Amino acid sequence: xxxxxxxxxxxxxxxxxxxxxxxxxxxxxxxxxxxxxxxxxxxxxxxxxxxxxxxxxxxxxxxxxxxxxxxxxxxxxxxxxxxxxxxxxxxxxxxxxxxxxxxxxxxxxxxxxxxxxxxxxxxxxxxxxxxxxxxxxxxxxxxxxxxxxxxxxxxxxxxxxxxxxxxxxxxxxxxxxxxxxxxxxxxxxxxxxxxxxxxxxxxxxxxxxxxxxxxxxxxxxxxxxxxxxxxxxxxxxxxxxxxxxxxxxxxxxxxxxxxxxxxxxxxxxxxxxxxxxxxxxxxxxxxxxxxxxxxxxxxxxxxxxxxxxxxxxxxxxxxxxxxxxxxxxxxxxxxxxxxxxxxxxxxxxxxxxxxxxxxxxxxxxxxxxxxxxxxxxxxxxxxxxxxxxxxxxxxxxxxxxxxxxxxxxxxxxxxxxxxxxxxxxxxxxxxxxxxxxxxxxxxxxxxxxxxxxxxxxxxxxxxxx
Numbered sequence: 146x147x148x149x150x151x152x153x154x155x156x157x158x159x160x161x162x163x164x165x166x167x168x169x170x171x172x173x174x175x176x177x178x179x180x181x182x183x184x185x186x187x188x189x190x191x192x193x194x195x196x197x198x199x200x201x202x203x204x205x206x207x208x209x210x211x212x213x214x215x216x217x218x219x220x221x222x223x224x225x226x227x228x229x230x231x232x233x234x235x236x237x238x239x240x241x242x243x244x245x246x247x248x249x250x251x252x253x254x255x256x257x258x259x260x261x262x263x264x265x266x267x268x269x270x271x272x273x274x275x276x277x278x279x280x281x282x283x284x285x286x287x288x289x290x291x292x293x294x295x296x297x298x299x300x301x302x303x304x305x306x307x308x309x310x311x312x313x314x315x316x317x318x319x320x321x322x323x324x325x326x327x328x329x330x331x332x333x334x335x336x337x338x339x340x341x342x343x344x345x346x347x348x349x350x351x352x353x354x355x356x357x358x359x360x361x362x363x364x365x366x367x368x369x370x371x372x373x374x375x376x377x378x379x380x381x382x383x384x385x386x387x388x389x390x391x392x393x394x395x396x397x398x399x400x401x402x403x404x405x406x407x408x409x410x411x412x413x414x415x416x417x418x419x420x421x422x423x424x425x426x427x428x429x430x431x432x433x434x435x436x437x438x439x440x441x442x443x444x445x446x447x448x449x450x451x452x453x454x455x456x457x458x459x460x461x462x463x464x465x466x467x468x469x470x471x472x473x474x475x476x477x478x479x480x481x482x483x484x485x486x487x488x489x490x491x492x493x494x495x496x497x498x499x500x501x502x503x504x505x506x507x508x509x510x511x512x513x514x515x516x517x518x519x520x521x522x523x524x525x526x527x528x529x530x531x532x533x534x535x536x537x538x539x540x541x542x543x544x545x546x547x548x549x550x551x552x553x554x555x556x557x558x559x560x561x562x563x564x565x566x567x568x569x570x571x572x573x574x575x576x577x578x579x580x581x582x583x584x585x586x587x588x589x590x591x592x593x594x595x596x597x598x599x600x601x602x603x604x605x606x607x608x609x610x
Contacts, residue, residue, distance in 0.1 A: 191233045192243055198227045199247050208251050216252065220244045254324075255301045256290040257346070261328065267348055268390065273341035274298050280390070283535025295335075298342040302332045312436065321416070321433065324349075329416045353398050353420050364392070365539050366576040369559050371601040372542060376525055377403040379592040380458070380482030381585060386495035387529035392537035393486040394418050394462065396529060400484065404458065408482075411451040413444055414462030427454060444468040445506070448475065461485040469502035476522035492526040492543040496553055499523075516553050520545055524585050526555070534571045544583045556581050558602055578602040 199220055208216055221244040228235045235243065242259075249258030260269050260279055268280040274292035278285050292298045299313075306313040306320050313320040313332050320332040327349030334342045356370040365373070376383060377400040385393045385400075401421050404410065411427045412419050419428075429451065434441040444461065445468035451459050452475055459475050461468065464485045476483050489495035496519060503515050510518075528541040542559040557579050564573045580603055589595035 191231075191235075194231070195224055195227050195233065195235075195243060196247055196250075199223045200251075203251070213248065213252065217244060217248050220247050220251075254304070255297060256292060257301065257344075260288070260290070261324075261326070261346075261348065267350075269344070269346040269348065271298065271342070271344040271346075273343065283531055283537065295341045298344070299334065302334065302342055302344060305330055305332070310435070311433065323416050327417060329418065347418075349418065350395070350420075353402070353422070354395055355399055355402060359396075359399060363536050363538065363571075368578065368601045369539060369542070369576045372559060372578075372598065373400055373527070373539075374403050375589065375594045375598045375601070377401070377482075377484075379585075379589050379594055381524040381588065382476045382481060382522055383484045383525050383527060384464075384495055384499075384523055385484070385486045385527045385529065386489040386492060387486075388488065388490065388531065390537075391529040391531045393529055395537070396527070396539070397460070397462075397484055397486055401460065404482070408457040409455060410458045410460060411454055411456040412460045412462065413447045413451060413468075415444065415465075416462075419460065419462055421460075427451075427456075445471055448472060451475075452478075452480075456480060458482040458484070463487065464499070464502065466502055467506035469499050470506035470508055473499070473503065473518045473522040477518060489528075492528050492541055492555055493553075495526050495528070496523075496545070496555075513548070513551060516548055516551070520547055520553055524588075525558075532572055534566075536572070538574075539576070544581075544585065546584055556583070558583065578604055580604045 202223060203220065211219070221241065224235075224240055224244045224247070227233070228240065245258065246256065249255050254261065256277065257269060257271070260266050260277070263279075265281050266279045270278040270280075270285070271292075272278065274294050274297060277288045277290050277292075279288055280286075292301075302313050302320065305322050305324065308325070309322045311317075311320060311322065313334055315334070315336065318334040318337045320330070322330045322332075324330060324346075329347040329349070331345045332342065356365065356374060359365045360367055360370055383400070385397055387393045398420050401419070401423075404421070404423055406423050406425070408423070409425050409427070410421060410423060411429065412421065413429045413431075415431050417428060417430050429447045431444055431447060432440065432442040444464075444466065448459065448461065448468045448471040452471075457480070459472070459480050460483065461472055462485070464472055464487050472483070472485060487495050487498055489498050499519055500512070500515055503510075503518070508515075523545045526543045526545065527539060528543070529537060530540045531537045538561055539559070540561040541557060543555045543557050546554040546556045548554065558581060559576055559578050562575050562577050564575065566572055578601070582599070583589075586595055589598050
């Protein structure tokens with residue numbers, strides 16, 4: 146019979162049932178002032194000794210069959226027993242954190258476990274085994290957590306890869322995957338990465354930020370939030386543009402809250418991140434090739450299929466390739482109110498990138514015809530930026546006016562103007578409207594919101610942000 150130490154599986158299970166269960170995931174998510182000290186204690190010879198002894202006594206085949214809560218209780222008991230037997234001094238906080246670390250090593254993601262449970266962390270960046278950065282409130286900071294060595298990082302990366310039926314090793318050193326909680330993971334391993342295996346994790350947020358919260362954070366003004374709300378309600382075709390981590394998907398989620406619940410929505414994503422609140426939503430996700438390099442389903446395949454599903458709106462999490470052509474076709478064939486995001490530095494750059502993506506689709510169209518498609522399809526481009534104070538702000542709202550010769554003409558409806566910096570490092574600025582009457586005013590009148598839109602974009606003193 147497989148045993149924990151000298152106890153049988155049945156006895157171990159009985160002991161687990163009789164103990165107070167302390168789930169690893171139930172520990173406080175906020176940073177613990179003693180966490181740094183405890184993590185250092187776990188890396189001491191005493192911590193390493195306890196870890197090795199626990200791993201010797203816990204049979205892996207039994208551990209994987211237990212729930213995380215049961216395993217956490219058993220490991221915590223073993224840590225206390227080994228520490229007492231060896232006269233090793235650990236306080237209760239250090240004991241719990243060491244136990245959680247061991248459980249994460251056995252069935253979780255090693256030192257990344259506490260960071261995934263920390264609700265203040267937005268991104269986790271692993272630069273080799275000894276440097277783990279996190280992003281909190283838009284700022285990067287180095288943590289005290291570390292992997293033991295390169296092999297430890299690869300072990301965690303391979304566990305992630307195997308959970309989605311893929312692999313990561315020297316022959317296949319790049320991986321895109323999704324964790325069970327929806328967090329997005331990218332892995333790049335040697336020989337491509339000289340620092341050792343590196344991982345980037347964009348955590349999945351379980352809360353949807355609305356425009357009231359955006360206004361409170363200084364991401365938009367009250368008037369600007371009203372403009373974006375009306376744009377979503379009136380079924381304008383929208384592109385949200387910005388750099389990595391600038392809040393594009395968060396803004397898209399917020400705007401999607403204003404879609405009527407009687408509309409049929411099809412979402413298409415590489416990695417599912419959208420959190421639509423409507424009931425009639427069909428969620429589609431791409432599929433990577435299998436180990437034999439077959440079976441791949443791209444975003445372009447899904448966009449084409451979505452057109453046959455009678456959607457009212459098509460929402461693409463991020464346009465990044467030839468699917469841009471099919472997206473423009475969808476916007477031009479009655480699927481008003483479609484939305485997407487794109488990586489670009491400005492509203493004009495976003496349109497230039499869409500042009501290039503359409504060319505990637507190998508369509509034999511002259512450039513003027515491509516630009517004509519873009520002008521007919523897209524109503525508004527919203528530019529976002531993560532600024533140096535860590536706040537993500539909408540820096541420009543531009544309408545696509547039309548073609549002037551061979552050039553797409555843009556008209557700015559709102560723009561963020563930087564004014565100065567506060568003593569605490571936060572930025573001051575104003576969201577300034579231009580008062581320009583948009584070309585889609587007839588659409589706003591159709592929905593009865595033209596007057597409200599014009600009132601929101603009329604120039605007047607604006608609040609600082």
